[in-house]
Amino acid sequence: xxxxxxPTAATDTAxxxxxxxxxxxxxxxxxxxxxxxxxxxLGIYPYAADLWAEGLLWGAVLRSPHPHARIxxxxxxxxxxxxxxxxxxxxxxxxxxxxxxxxxVLAAEVVRHQGEPVAAVAxxxxxxxxxxxxxxxxxxxxxxxxxDPEQAFHGPALHPDGNLLRHLPLRxxxxxxxxxxxVEGLYQVGRQDPAPxxxxxxxxxxxxxxxxxxxxxxxxxxGDRERTAACLGLEADxxxxxxxxxxxxxxxxxxxxxxxxxxxxxxxxxxxxxxxxTREESFQSHAARHPALLRYxxxxxxxxxxxxxxxxxxxxxxxxxxxxxxxxxxxxxxxxGPYICPNVFVDAWAVRTNNPPAGRMRGEGALQSCFxxxxxxxxxAAQLGLDPLEIxxxxxxxxxxxxxxxxxxxxxxxxxxxxxxxxxxxxxALPLDEPDTDWLLPGGPGGAGDPAAVRRGIGYAVGMVxxxxxxxxxxxxxATVRVSGDHATxxxxxxxxxxxxxxxxxxxxxxxxxxxxVYVAPVDSDQSIAGPSARGRHTWVSGGAVEKAxxxxxHQLLAPIAADxxxxxxxxxxxxxxxxxxxxVLGMPITEALEGKELWATAQCRPHPTEPLDEAxxxxxxxxxxxxxxxxxxxxxIELGAVRxxxxxxxxxxxxALNPGQIEDRIEAGVAQGVGLALLEDLxxxxxxxxxxxxxxxxxxxxxxxxxxxxxxxxxxxxxVASFGAKAVSAAPAVVAPAAVAAAVRAATNxxxxxxxxxxxxxxxxxxx
Numbered sequence: 001x002x003x004x005x006x007p008t009a010a011t012d013t014a015x016x017x018x019x020x021x022x023x024x025x026x027x028x029x030x031x032x033x034x035x036x037x038x039x040x041x042l043g044i045y046p047y048a049a050d051l052w053a054e055g056l057l058w059g060a061v062l063r064s065p066h067p068h069a070r071i072x073x074x075x076x077x078x079x080x081x082x083x084x085x086x087x088x089x090x091x092x093x094x095x096x097x098x099x100x101x102x103x104x105v106l107a108a109e110v111v112r113h114q115g116e117p118v119a120a121v122a123x124x125x126x127x128x129x130x131x132x133x134x135x136x137x138x139x140x141x142x143x144x145x146x147x148d149p150e151q152a153f154h155g156p157a158l159h160p161d162g163n164l165l166r167h168l169p170l171r172x173x174x175x176x177x178x179x180x181x182x183v184e185g186l187y188q189v190g191r192q193d194p195a196p197x198x199x200x201x202x203x204x205x206x207x208x209x210x211x212x213x214x215x216x217x218x219x220x221x222x223g224d225r226e227r228t229a230a231c232l233g234l235e236a237d238x239x240x241x242x243x244x245x246x247x248x249x250x251x252x253x254x255x256x257x258x259x260x261x262x263x264x265x266x267x268x269x270x271x272x273x274x275x276x277x278t279r280e281e282s283f284q285s286h287a288a289r290h291p292a293l294l295r296y297x298x299x300x301x302x303x304x305x306x307x308x309x310x311x312x313x314x315x316x317x318x319x320x321x322x323x324x325x326x327x328x329x330x331x332x333x334x335x336x337g338p339y340i341c342p343n344v345f346v347d348a349w350a351v352r353t354n355n356p357p358a359g360r361m362r363g364e365g366a367l368q369s370c371f372x373x374x375x376x377x378x379x380x381a382a383q384l385g386l387d388p389l390e391i392x393x394x395x396x397x398x399x400x401x402x403x404x405x406x407x408x409x410x411x412x413x414x415x416x417x418x419x420x421x422x423x424x425x426x427x428x429a430l431p432l433d434e435p436d437t438d439w440l441l442p443g444g445p446g447g448a449g450d451p452a453a454v455r456r457g458i459g460y461a462v463g464m465v466x467x468x469x470x471x472x473x474x475x476x477x478x479a480t481v482r483v484s485g486d487h488a489t490x491x492x493x494x495x496x497x498x499x500x501x502x503x504x505x506x507x508x509x510x511x512x513x514x515x516x517x518v519y520v521a522p523v524d525s526d527q528s529i530a531g532p533s534a535r536g537r538h539t540w541v542s543g544g545a546v547e548k549a550x551x552x553x554x555h556q557l558l559a560p561i562a563a564d565x566x567x568x569x570x571x572x573x574x575x576x577x578x579x580x581x582x583x584x585v586l587g588m589p590i591t592e593a594l595e596g597k598e599l600w601a602t603a604q605c606r607p608h609p610t611e612p613l614d615e616a617x618x619x620x621x622x623x624x625x626x627x628x629x630x631x632x633x634x635x636x637x638i639e640l641g642a643v644r645x646x647x648x649x650x651x652x653x654x655x656x657a658l659n660p661g662q663i664e665d666r667i668e669a670g671v672a673q674g675v676g677l678a679l680l681e682d683l684x685x686x687x688x689x690x691x692x693x694x695x696x697x698x699x700x701x702x703x704x705x706x707x708x709x710x711x712x713x714x715x716x717x718x719x720x721v722a723s724f725g726a727k728a729v730s731a732a733p734a735v736v737a738p739a740a741v742a743a744a745v746r747a748a749t750n751x752x753x754x755x756x757x758x759x760x761x762x763x764x765x766x767x768x769x
Contacts, residue, residue: 027511028724031661034503036245036496048217048244049201049276056203057086059265059275060129062119062136063284064111067147067354067688068158069140071109074119078135084124085132087268089261095233101159101321103357105231105260111140112158112319113354114689115284117257122265122273145354145688149293149316152351158319165317165350166325168332170617172404173343179299179307183379187296187372188755190682191316192289194361195700198247199282200258203274204266211238212263217246219497220532224259225525231260232267239263243523246497258285283693287359288683290315290327290350292368298376299343304384304391308343309336309404313369315350318357323364324350329471330365332617333405337373338415338464338627339395344404346617354688360534362673363465363735370463371756374739378459378746388460388743389423396462406618411625411727412717414653415462418629421651421713422460428633428647428708430456442635442642453639455765456646459743462629463736466622467728468537471612475537475623478528479545481509481553482600486591487517488550493530494542495523499730500662501538505546507659512550513557514574514590528602536626536728539658544605544723552601557593561586605723624719627653628732630671632707632740636748638767641760643745645675645707648737652711655719655727666730668709674737676701682757 026032039045076088091108098104107118119136123129146155152163202216211234218224221241229239258275265273277285292315299308313331317324332348363370381391396415402408441451468475479492488509496502506518521527530542558569561579571582579588613619633647648671657663680699684691692698718725738756746753749765 026516028507028658030507031659032503032507034500036502045245047198047201047247048203048215049198051203051215051244051274053203053205053272055271057122057124057265057269057271057273058126058129059262059273060121060123060126060133061117061261061281062121062133062138063281064107064114064116064118066111066140066142067114067145068143069111070143071107071111071118072139072141075137076119078137079121079132082123082128082132082135084128085121086124086271087122087265088132088136089120089264089268090118093264093268094231096231098231101161103257103320103322105257105264113356115281115356116319117261120261120265122269147353147355147685147688149314149351149353152353158352158354163352165321165352166328168328168348168613168617169615170332170335170344170346170348170404172406172618173308175343175345177299177308177343180302181300181380181383182297183376183383184297185372185376185379186754187294187375189292189368189371190677190756191291191356191358192361192677192681193283193683193698194286194288195695195698196248199277199279200286201276202259202262203272204262205272206266206270207238209238211240212266213240213242214259214263215242215244216259217244219246219495219534221493221495221523221525222529223532228259228263232263241525243495246495248498279695280693283683283690283698284356287322287357287361289361289364290317290324290358290368292316292331294368294372296372296376298380300380300384302384304380304386304394306339306341306395308345309341311335311346311372313346313348315368316353316355316358317350318355319352320357322357322359324358326470327360327365329613329621330466331369333403333613333621334366334464335369335373336404337370338397338413338462340397340401341404355685356683356690362670363731366463366465367735367738370461370735371739371742374461374743375753378743389419392419392460392462404617405613405621407620407622409625411719411721412653412655413625413627414715414717415627415629417715418627418651418653418713419460419462421715422629422631422649425649425710425712427458440644442637442640442644450639453637455636455638455748457634457636457744457746457748459632459740459745459747460630461736461739461743462627463732463739464625464627465728465731465735466625467535468540468607468623469535470610471621472610475531475541476604476606477530477538477541477545478602478604479542479549480600480602481546481549482598483513483515483553483594484598485594486515487519488513488515489519489521490546491521491527492542492546493523493525493527494538495533497533499533499538499666500659501542503662504539504543504658508543508546509550512547512554514577516577536730539726539728540723541605541607545603547723548603548605549601552603553599556599556601561588561593608721624722624727626727626729626732628736630733630736630740632737632744634741634744634748636745636763638749638763638765641763643679643758643763645679645741647710648707648740649710649712650733651713651715652729652732653727654714654716654729655722656716656725657714658724658726660714663714663729664711667711667733670730670733671709671737672701672706673734675706675741677756678738678741679757680705
């Protein structure tokens, strides 16, 4: 068998060939070039779809064409009769029963969403595998599809335990409180798909001990290993998961059915099996953002101070449980946003339907609520005749205040400063007043729009996201740092899914040990657990573990030197490639101190614990919170309903800027994703059937749709309990951008903008004749 390609090999080779250590930025606070940047730009970075092995077979999956049906019979004889077919699997071949309520590996009796796996095939050619899958005859008894989440409470039960995944009430303050001004709104958020650059792909290789080795673009290697082993009926140590290059991940990469099916085919055939989903299969199988319906009523006094917030939040979790309970907790806890309100009464539900699966996606839960509460504040401002900025300033949360859940905000919460920062940046010019700028019209160059019909709007929004897991999740990561000669190695199972953790790990070791050359080992499940790449946790938890291990190595290095000079380790420092003493007597190059030595240490980082929300929605459920403020400027053709986002100005609470260049890149990416949801992205379905499961039908923002993004401020108020004082940066701009764009369109049209994405008919102004 040919060993699968190691993505790190190409990365490090490219880095060594192009970098000049003497001129390269060094350590925390600098902005070094990512070591995977060049191979990715050149198209030579290997992903799971590039893997190969000797004796390779190809896998394919037969999926349900129906959103809800009973499986009457499955006839696999047609597939088995095709030359080159080596195995056909159905639910009857599964070695272990599935977890009730979770997505099955292969459907056994009932299919609950379109695209649910029913059978799998392994063959000696990918076309043969797909032909064989299509030759499997399945007789279905069609069942009524439950696709309206509001009907889920009283509709037929899709699972034995019903359709309600979670009901979370939040109660604080006086239920009889009323305000002098009351505004109400109904808001909808569509189904945004993560639409990863690369569709799901992987390779499974059977092991001599009866286990299996999986090569996948996983973002949670240990979690995926545990789930796959359970599906296979194997001990976890007989499943090894090797992480290949991850081609984009703003959500979970693969569900358990893909991983387990791939492994089962390899075990059944005794040969390596590779599977690459089509783009349509990818849309059908992986989880998208939870569609939401939100009803809000805000009460305020005559000065615009919030008195009471009442809300009902309904999330569509799709056919299976997945992470809907976690998403609902964030939507509920942040239902008022970064504002103070003494009386809050919310009822939130997550329900099952026969719609496509919903799951974890950047800013999950927080985004849906942000759109609703920011829209409500705009309504209040209009009702009171206040500037939208001013009504936000009068209600902002600050450090020491409490969330509606009763949890005190102990981390920095510079919400007022963020609003001031975006307000101080000058507005962009009006290019339509200049010649040869027709291409800047909302309808695009050569469009049918009339420049006289273009209106400019300015909108503001503020949002918040939690970092790390919530409600009692055990957050922990382990890292090993090894130094030998003039270079160091970091071993940590934290997957760099594009957020730049590998670069950060290098910077940490460079800062602590003064070693320029730092190698980050490829990730696999044989390493100690580091947890999933989600909610900015790797900067805090895995970065913290790397720092602790590096500090332990530093002590090992400096202790004998300090003893030789009769001083404590604390009186020695490492900077500019040298070990120096407080009195200047010692000035030893770090390479000399390390010569002939091999030092290593392993350390864990575990943040302080949290607790589940109780029956009234109260509890310290979150480790920490990050905040972001944004101003969006749009041009709207009020006759066509076409919208062009001209400019987005961002101020973000980052705690400490460990890599300023990387932070700005992540903010720009988050804004692009938020603009996509605001104006373009919606995985549409009718009766549970997807209407646009392709990259031609599902509209993603291109470079022409992405506005200029200006960073007004990266506020560095360090969170004393966080590793390095830093906060997560990727999710917050994705949460706030849709609300800011909607506010700007609302300002330009004076229309109620109540759904995302904003359709052209939502922005058409009917002028009097």
